[in-house]
Amino acid sequence: MPAGIARGAGGCARGGRAPVHARGRRRARPRAARRSAGIARVSETSPAGLDSALEAQLEVRTLQYPDLPEVLAIERRVFPTPWSLAMFVLELSKQTGICLAATEPVEGAPREPGEARRLVGYLICSRYDTVWHIMNVAVDTDRQRMGLASRLLQELYARVGDDGARYTLEVRCSNTVAIHLYEREGFRAAGTRRRYYQDNGEDALVMWRTPATRAGSLEDVPNVGGQ
Ligand SMILES: CC(C)(COP(=O)(O)OP(=O)(O)OC[C@H]1O[C@@H](n2cnc3c(N)ncnc32)[C@H](O)[C@@H]1OP(=O)(O)O)[C@@H](O)C(=O)NCCC(=O)NCCS
Incomplete structure (x- = not known):
């Protein structure tokens, strides 16, 4: 745990919360259920392992303060003891961090311009000295196992830009x-x-x-x- 981060605070470094699926409250959706969600998980995947249909719709960008209500909603869905708003605000305020949001178009919303988008996953990473600490990664319950977390991590590596x-x-x-x-x-x-x-x-x-x-x-x- 990096200096300055209280024990019990921090995403993957969090104390005090068990992922819902680790507590047996969520089971991986069967493949057929994923297909019925309109996004088939087929063998045709991007290098990040992301389903190609989802890849076409997905946008990964910098996480911003106005995203935090949606972030908190996902956080509360996937973790029984979620981060507080203040913890996200603190992470976003760090100059050296990389915080990412994955969004997709809202179903049924008009496409372009200014289409409505839904936040489906996020990643919080802070740099301490020369080491990048991944503090929090989460994907909304109905978008898990489609390659989103892998896509967020690929974007992180790309932004760090150092092999x-x-x-x-x-x-x-x-x-x-x-x-x-x-x-x-x-x-x-x-x-x-x-x-x-x-x-x-x-x-x-x-x-x-x-x-x-x-x-x-x-x-x-x-x-x-x-x-
Ligand atoms: C962990 C989490 C972020 C993974 O997100 P995701 O978008 O579903 O992950 P991906 O689809 O990119 O999966 C990549 C790999 O992760 C593993 N994985 C993901 N979901 C899995 C599942 N239900 N069972 C087993 N392995 C799984 C697999 O190795 C998978 O690769 P594969 O599909 O080729 O086998 C997501 O399950 C989540 O939000 N969980 C709750 C929050 C959490 O635990 N965060 C991590 C805190 S340290």
């Missing part, structure tokens, strides 16, 4: 969905923080994405095992 950049995050050991996502993105577990989450005393897995982890080793990761 040698190092990224880190904390995730609940029980959050297997997020752990799969991060592993697929080249993150590797490098240690745990014992009883990191205050609500249930769960450990956090500390994960890093670095040039070494992407090549299958932890050699450029600091404090391996003793995070």
Whole structure:
């Protein structure tokens, strides 16, 4: 956890909340259900793994203060102990951070110009010294498993624009969905923080994405095992 961030604050670094799906309150929607939502998850995917129909409609841009009501609504849907408005405001105020919003057109709304768009996911990342800390990633419940989180992460890497950049995050050991996502993105577990989450005393897995982890080793990761 970077200096200056209180234990219990922070997205993936959060204490005090378990993802809904990790608590058995959400099950991955069957593939057929995804199709009936109008966006088929087919083999034709973009490099980020995003469904091509969704890719055509999706916009990933900088997250802004006026987005926060929609952000909070998603936050409350996907996490039982969500971040407060103040926590998002603090993150958005940081000059060195990268905060992203994924939006899609509102169904049935007139296309162009000034079409109504719905926020479907967001990512909050702060830089501390030379390391990028992913603080929060979430995708709305009806848009999960379509490649959106991967697309947000691709945009983050592109904006950082440095192949040698190092990224880190904390995730609940029980959050297997997020752990799969991060592993697929080249993150590797490098240690745990014992009883990191205050609500249930769960450990956090500390994960890093670095040039070494992407090549299958932890050699450029600091404090391996003793995070
Ligand atoms: C974790 C989360 C952000 C993933 O978002 P997403 O847009 O559904 O993820 P993607 O569709 O980009 O999935 C990418 C990979 O993640 C993993 N993944 C995503 N959903 C999964 C699921 N339900 N079961 C297993 N693996 C899953 C898979 O490896 C997947 O790749 P694949 O589809 O090729 O197998 C989303 O589930 C979410 O918002 N969860 C609640 C909030 C949360 O836990 N945030 C992380 C805090 S650290």
